[in-house]
Every structure is written in C-alpha cells, then in structure tokens.
Amino acid sequence: MGQKTSKLNKEDISTLRQETKFSARELQQWYKGFRRDVPNGQLTKEEFTKIHKQFYPFGDPTEFSSYAFEAFDTNGKGYIDFHSFIVSLSLASRGSIEDKLKWSFNVYDRDRDGFISYDDLLTVIKSIYRMVGTSTLHLSEDEATPELKAGKIWQGFGKQLHDSRDLISIEEFINHRNLGSEVLEALNIYNDLV
Structure with a gap:
C-alpha cells in the first residue's frame, strides 16, 4: 500500500474489504482523504492529536489521543499508515460491541501487560474527562470526578478498590454485561466520523 x-x-x-466493514467506494474515499491530509502516508501522533482537537474544542484531547494513537498504530511503527488507520477505524466505528471492546482494551491496558489495573482505568478516564471538557457536561453526582467514574466501573466488574492484585482480563472486559450503558455508549467515540 x-x-x-x-x-x-x-x-x-x-x-x-475482507478486513473492514467499508465498501469499495468508501475505502476509495477514505484513501483519497487520507492521502490529501497525510501526503507521505504516515500519520504522526502530533497530526492525530490535531484531528482530535478539532472534534473536542472545549477540552484537551492530547493525552487521550496519544492512547488512541497507540491503538491505531497496530504495527508499532510510531505512525499510522492507511491500512492500520482504516482497519482500526472500522473496528472502532462499525464493529460489534465485542470488536469495539477488544479494540478499546488496547487503549485501557496502559502498561501492556494483558490486563487493566485500576490505575490503567483511572489514567484513561482522567484523559477522557480532560478531552471532553467537563464544564460542558452535566455529570451525575456519582460520576462528577474521574475517580468516582473509575470506581463505579471498577466495582461494576466486581473488583475491590484498594486491592492492587485485582485486574480486569480481556475476557472480563469484552463481557459487556459488566458495563453500564454510559460505558458502552462511550465505545462509539469514532462513530460520528463515518
């Protein structure tokens, strides 16, 4: 490519077409736009962050976009080529709930140990709160801070807040019955792009 x-x-x-849920026409359109915006074919983390800043003008998406970049950079090359971009976008925007959860697991597993710790979860949730800019949101009392939200999710998985041995495996994470509707809704972060 x-x-x-x-x-x-x-x-x-x-x-x-075999690896994504896009039609041939859509693939051509995405490729044309990708090549227009990224003439050298290598989308950097800085460029990726600029794109997120356009979608989240009331917050600071820098940290979250860095985590998302790592999930999009499936080859670990330090840039996103078209193939990695379109396959990840397909999973994140048109995949099943299970597909989105598998993809999201890579965003939350910050230390790449195959598990999500409470610290991993809290780190990403803090970055999401900064990204959306909580001054524009009406948050419920039990989700008013990233710590409250992380605690709510963590306990939803049956985990103890002060037990550092508690971890969420990918199998637990993709069992979406453990997740509240607001978390499942957050998985649709890239739906508006397509």
Whole structure:
C-alpha cells in the first residue's frame, strides 16, 4: 500500500474489504482523504492529536489521543499508515460491541501487560474527562470526578478498590454485561466520523 496515487488498486481494495466493514467506494474515499491530509502516508501522533482537537474544542484531547494513537498504530511503527488507520477505524466505528471492546482494551491496558489495573482505568478516564471538557457536561453526582467514574466501573466488574492484585482480563472486559450503558455508549467515540 505504499503507492502515492489517490486510488487504491483492486488487490488492496479486495484485502481491505475482507478486513473492514467499508465498501469499495468508501475505502476509495477514505484513501483519497487520507492521502490529501497525510501526503507521505504516515500519520504522526502530533497530526492525530490535531484531528482530535478539532472534534473536542472545549477540552484537551492530547493525552487521550496519544492512547488512541497507540491503538491505531497496530504495527508499532510510531505512525499510522492507511491500512492500520482504516482497519482500526472500522473496528472502532462499525464493529460489534465485542470488536469495539477488544479494540478499546488496547487503549485501557496502559502498561501492556494483558490486563487493566485500576490505575490503567483511572489514567484513561482522567484523559477522557480532560478531552471532553467537563464544564460542558452535566455529570451525575456519582460520576462528577474521574475517580468516582473509575470506581463505579471498577466495582461494576466486581473488583475491590484498594486491592492492587485485582485486574480486569480481556475476557472480563469484552463481557459487556459488566458495563453500564454510559460505558458502552462511550465505545462509539469514532462513530460520528463515518
């Protein structure tokens, strides 16, 4: 996929149709826009953050976009190529609840140990609160702070707040019956893009 044209070839389209939930026409449109915005084909973390800032003007998405960038950078190259971008976007925007949860797990597992600790969860929730700018939100009393929200989610998984041995596995995380509707709704963060 290293070509510098504004169109994908048939082989690339065929491969991406199998790996995503986008039509051939949509893939061509996304590719054209990606190449227009990222002429060298390598979306950096800084550019990714600028995009998030356009969508969240009342907050600071810097930290969250850094975490999301890591989830989009599936090859670990330090940049997002079109293939990684479109596959991740497909999962995050059009995937099933289970697909979105698997993808989101990579955002929350900050230390990459295969589990989400309370600290991992709280770190990401704090970044989300900063991103959306809580002054524009009407939060319930039990979610007024990132700590309260993280505690609510953590206990929803049956975990003890002060037990550092408690961890959430990917199997527990993708069992969406443990999650409240507001968490499931947050999984749709990239739905508005498509």
